[in-house]
Amino acid sequence: MTPTEFINRLFIALTDIHPIHSMTVHFPIALTAVALLFLVLALWRRNEGLERAAFYNLTLAAVFAIIASLTGIRDNVVRFEGEAPLAGVKIFLGVSLIVLLVVIVFSRWRKPEILWTPATMILYLLGFASSFALAATLGFLGGVILYGF
């Protein structure tokens, strides 16, 4: 196989054969999970570096949540002809996840001390936990579409 052939086949695989959504959804799930882990560790160890890492992870999760949503809509239209099971619920949860992530990232960006402020500490922590719960639920529903329940 020549390099040109390989690139062509790779392009066709990514655009026509493989469901891109199945690949991209793993990023927000993993990133929200790691962000929550870092946040808990930051509280436990009183470590600002870990808190910052959690924030960066969640920012990346917000970016990939948007990408996963777009690829999900594309897969629904192209592969499932607009009739993917549970698509409505997944769209609602996906939009909720994106809104939640954007609110958390924007809040932390405007107020870097948000975790260390007693009046917002619990809100911030629960926001991280909720974003991971939403991402994991979306992943589970994707599994239900493919493998049943």
Place this chain on the structure above:
Amino acid sequence: MADAYWKTGTSSSQRAKVQWPSGGQIFRQVIIVAVVGLGWIGLLVGYLNLTGPSEQVETGPPTEPEAVAVEVDPTDTPTAPPTDTPTSLPIDTPTATNTLSPTPTSEAAVAETTAPAEAGDTPAPEPSPTPTDTPRPAPTDTPVPTDTSIPPTDTPLPVADEAVDVSFAGDVFPILERRCLKCHGGPKDDGSLRIEEGLDMRTHASLLEGSWNGPVIEPGDAEASYLVEQIVSGEMPKREPRLLPGEVRLITDWVNAGASDN
């Protein structure tokens, strides 16, 4: 100084002192989260009411016993059926004459695809070695489905609006080869064949012969076809992603058109 946002005001990454929230502060934040959460759940419920129950996934009850792999020796005599199947059933074991490629010659394929009406009018007269009145495991014998499950019989089958010209070799077999042959005619690691449930999908003839439990395809009637029921309900392929709507529609249209070997 954009970098100032990422700093928390201390030179050390270890905070000397963390001020934990008081009971009142915890209560206030939990209340905020509860109110927002309840509002969100209300929105979700309202949204689900708007979209309706069509969003559910069909989850029919398991209608087949656990698949049993059978090693088929091309030179061997027919294999005995498992104990949970009727012993009176004749078992058609694939022989060495069965080929892995059912694709007809191109001339034959063209000739047959140019006459779709004939194929649709006359169901494929494939002689079946298994009696047509062979008992099949009734869905009522299976465990009762949960309240959330939808029996496969309630699932509307995709129906073509107009006459379709679906080729077995060109349209249907590639789907079977990709999604079904792994268990119904594919090779095992030791070189023997995996023919689960006695259903061999390697050729058109063996597919129409059906499984140990009888024919799985009723030419001309997709709704009565066990294979279509299984793929629509998502029971098959087992432990693998379901067939896409377009793939289900191709198979359904092919069965409705007479399931001919075109």
